[in-house]
Amino acid sequence: MLTTGVSDIDEQASHIVTIKCQGCGAEVVINTESQLQARCHWCRQTLSQQTQIPNGAVPDAVLPFHLTHAQAVEQVRKFANKRRLFALKKFKQEFTPENVVGVYMPYLLVDGNAHADIAGFGEIKTRQYQRGSDNNKTTYYDADVYQVTRSFDFTVDDLTIESSSARANQNTKQNTNNVINTILPFDTKNAVRYDANYMGDFTSERRDLNVEEVMPVAHSQMLSIARQKATDSTRYDRGLRWESEALELKGTRWVAVLLPVWLYSYYEKKSDGSAFLHYIAVNGRTGETMGSIPVSVPKLLLVALTIGTVLEGIAIAIVANF
Ligand SMILES: [Zn+2]
Structure with a gap:
């Protein structure tokens, strides 16, 4: 069964x-009542109403922010x-954690x-x-x-699936999209019915999936849950090798939800002219934080070399003791 928000577009919320965004191409959703000069949550470019595009589907539910801006900073x-030790000097000079912004990220939750x-x-x-001598x-x-x-029946509850194609497409050469998935899970049980008023000063991202x-993503995640359940229920101490598997979905219920994330983003312009988007993401409910920061390669190499030398020294010492 599909809930209405998954397919309908709300014409009322004008x-x-x-x-x-003309800077990075992100499709940013804003509330014009509270944001006159909105910026892109990814690249901080000021957004121009000239490049307005049709709204995506209205979400069913929203999980409100719990962490304040100060806590996110x-x-x-x-x-x-x-x-700090490995960070690029330019990143450290330009580091302004107060620029962290609140974004509602679109996800689909599925019960199956x-x-x-x-x-x-x-x-x-x-x-x-x-055997042997x-x-x-x-x-x-x-x-x-x-x-x-x-052979068993099972249910999954609130499986959380990416619903913005820009983020589902994880090109690790240009960005670090997968970081958002590392601050899961969210307490999705506390989501409330969507109301445009929750948008406030926050931006959101258009759901286009x-x-x-x-x-297919939901199916493969459910299959790996099934595989885990099957493995847990056995007592084969020398290992287990699954050779065939089939999953039949008897029913699913989908909810389109906005999840609260604090984002600090930083565009690293590389010497070859290419750009890499780094960001630090904070779960707006639990405070779980993950991210990437631009590193200085020579510093990393230096540390790796030092550790390498120490290890070699230990190896030599062990050999010498024999
Ligand atoms: Zn942008």
């Missing part, structure tokens, strides 16, 4: 507009401070009811023994091999 500062059939082979050790011993294992099949488009 003060909610979507603008294509503190999280970003702590994250960067821990990595599925049936899994998984089959393979498992081994249980029956004996372990050694004193200085040339080999250890042998005897094991029984069993054919294992598991529909249920059919994210279905």
